[in-house]
Amino acid sequence: MKFPALRTYAYIYLLFLYAPIILLPIFAFNDGTIIAFPLKGFTIEWFRQMADNSTLRKAVQNSLIIALSASIFATTLGVFAARAATRFSFPGKGGIIGLIMLPLVLPEIIVAVSLLVVLLGIGVKLSVFTVILGHVLICTPYAIAILNTAFNALDRSLEEAAYDLGETKLSTFRLITLPLVMPGIISSLLMSFTISLDEFIIAFFLAGAEPTLPTYIFSQLRFPKQIPMIMALGTCLVAASIILLTIAEYFRRRGIAKTGGTDTGGFL
Amino acid sequence: MTNRPTMIEFQEVHKYYGDYHALRGITASIRAGEFFSLLGPSGCGKTTLLRTIAGFEDISSGAVMIDGKHMEHVPANQRPTNMVFQSYAIFPHLTVEQNVGFGLRRAAGTPAEKARRVEEALEMVGLKGYGRRAAHALSGGQRQRVALARALILKPKVLLLDEPLSALDKKMREQMQVELIKLQRQVGITFVLVTHDQEEALVMSDRIAVMFEGEILQLADPETLYRRPNSRRVAEFIGVMNFLPASVLGESGGHVQLEVAGLGRVDIEAAQGSGRATDGTVSVGFRPETLTILYEGQTAMDRETPGTVDEVVYYGDMTYYDVRLDGVDRVVRISMRNVFGRPVLDIGTRTRVAWSAGALVLFR
Numbered sequence: 001m002k003f004p005a006l007r008t009y010a011y012i013y014l015l016f017l018y019a020p021i022i023l024l025p026i027f028a029f030n031d032g033t034i035i036a037f038p039l040k041g042f043t044i045e046w047f048r049q050m051a052d053n054s055t056l057r058k059a060v061q062n063s064l065i066i067a068l069s070a071s072i073f074a075t076t077l078g079v080f081a082a083r084a085a086t087r088f089s090f091p092g093k094g095g096i097i098g099l100i101m102l103p104l105v106l107p108e109i110i111v112a113v114s115l116l117v118v119l120l121g122i123g124v125k126l127s128v129f130t131v132i133l134g135h136v137l138i139c140t141p142y143a144i145a146i147l148n149t150a151f152n153a154l155d156r157s158l159e160e161a162a163y164d165l166g167e168t169k170l171s172t173f174r175l176i177t178l179p180l181v182m183p184g185i186i187s188s189l190l191m192s193f194t195i196s197l198d199e200f201i202i203a204f205f206l207a208g209a210e211p212t213l214p215t216y217i218f219s220q221l222r223f224p225k226q227i228p229m230i231m232a233l234g235t236c237l238v239a240a241s242i243i244l245l246t247i248a249e250y251f252r253r254r255g256i257a258k259t260g261g262t263d264t265g266g267f268l
Numbered sequence: 269m270t271n272r273p274t275m276i277e278f279q280e281v282h283k284y285y286g287d288y289h290a291l292r293g294i295t296a297s298i299r300a301g302e303f304f305s306l307l308g309p310s311g312c313g314k315t316t317l318l319r320t321i322a323g324f325e326d327i328s329s330g331a332v333m334i335d336g337k338h339m340e341h342v343p344a345n346q347r348p349t350n351m352v353f354q355s356y357a358i359f360p361h362l363t364v365e366q367n368v369g370f371g372l373r374r375a376a377g378t379p380a381e382k383a384r385r386v387e388e389a390l391e392m393v394g395l396k397g398y399g400r401r402a403a404h405a406l407s408g409g410q411r412q413r414v415a416l417a418r419a420l421i422l423k424p425k426v427l428l429l430d431e432p433l434s435a436l437d438k439k440m441r442e443q444m445q446v447e448l449i450k451l452q453r454q455v456g457i458t459f460v461l462v463t464h465d466q467e468e469a470l471v472m473s474d475r476i477a478v479m480f481e482g483e484i485l486q487l488a489d490p491e492t493l494y495r496r497p498n499s500r501r502v503a504e505f506i507g508v509m510n511f512l513p514a515s516v517l518g519e520s521g522g523h524v525q526l527e528v529a530g531l532g533r534v535d536i537e538a539a540q541g542s543g544r545a546t547d548g549t550v551s552v553g554f555r556p557e558t559l560t561i562l563y564e565g566q567t568a569m570d571r572e573t574p575g576t577v578d579e580v581v582y583y584g585d586m587t588y589y590d591v592r593l594d595g596v597d598r599v600v601r602i603s604m605r606n607v608f609g610r611p612v613l614d615i616g617t618r619t620r621v622a623w624s625a626g627a628l629v630l631f632r
Binding site for chain 2 (some may be wrong): 155157158159160162163164165166167168176179180
């Protein structure tokens, strides 16, 4: 430890990063509508309020439907694109991949507005479905980036060996390719799910009258009375994230142990 | 050997990758039950040729026949060939037994029968009892054996081996060479091996095709290839060969009269030469072990030439001498087995070199 200053900096950095998240559960159980110390007492009133709120339930339901559909669609498209990009060469490949990856660098507000204009122009009614479309668009580049790595790491001769031993192209994909890129697929699903779940701008523009979790939370922030309930909601989300990441990490490590690879770091 | 039927036949096989001409008219046949090697430097097309047999590469023109059948519209999964890959391509998520038995998935037979065949295959490659192990926990040599067992379990007509020993260390490689030869004799299947290691090819093969730039330069048994290479490129690729410039004085009755720099007038059999004369200058080649340094009191059986020792490389059992023959501005390499009581010569020693016209190879 030659640089005590850097070490202190690192601690302060971590404190600022995580302190707000620690405050979340503290105020979620605090018996008072004002978010300030000293704490008033323990209550689960906010969680009860949250459970009783039908609009919130609707928003959670919408968000889950959107995030699930978008992550599955984006990952499926990603599998096709990543396989094509890593296995085949065809004219215009660079340009096509570039176009697919473009939403990664485009400002989301531009994507959202353009989509809105197009959708309204061709007369599609705004709904959960239109949000899914928008989210697939922004999730697919992330899915491809993750899956490209997975497919690149796959030794091509493994597929050839299975084909050589009498399997068809399809059964080779099912028996060899899919199990070996599965960690990548799970990562891609989780990444897309997370991106979709907390995405605000596209959901705000394309959801029409349907609430999603981020747009609902945003709308409630205007009412100070609702803030403890949002805190409770936040606590639930943090807990869910931790559980989800733990499961993902468990599968990732098990996958590595199974294939005998060396651990090159994951989520945790 | 020679009366065996043909197993694989290449007829004017061409392969282009865009503008790149990877295979330039390969015509050759591989006999049933033979251990055949494709030898050449990297990029010579030997792996591409192997993959055309397996069906992983389409050919641009020509034909590949296996066991008399045209392979043009037969995909890799329906060809009577199986392959051992350079990386072994062991399925990392399966056990040893699942790997070896992978090809049996679509085969007829009860599970018990299949399990017995897997057990037999494992026993054949010396991995009895390893069935339940995870494939990724094996060493390099063991992975290689699993790959062999997996490829042989379907009893293919041809086993293709793509540089199977290149990932092993020297000792393991030599051991596996012997085991592969024994295995090939035991199963009697045609083996086609791709290698860039000339020693490996000489040790293992019944016949070798030496490839350069998409062409087969010479196809012969190891001894012919070593003793009578048909071109300087083949000669230089396989072992060490000395070259001396020469000129043709005359040709008659199956004999060629040469004037060789340093060696003088030599009369050799025309069969010792190869190729077509492009101009007057030719060269004569000979292997280091065909020359002998004469010690005090020894006389040559055939011919001898004086020279000076230019460099000495001591290898324990052997010593390599670079000797500058009188009247030539280049050195020739001579390998001498070290014998007890015979001193290793010093640099600068005047010496006599014994040689025989029968060991010369004429390149024109």
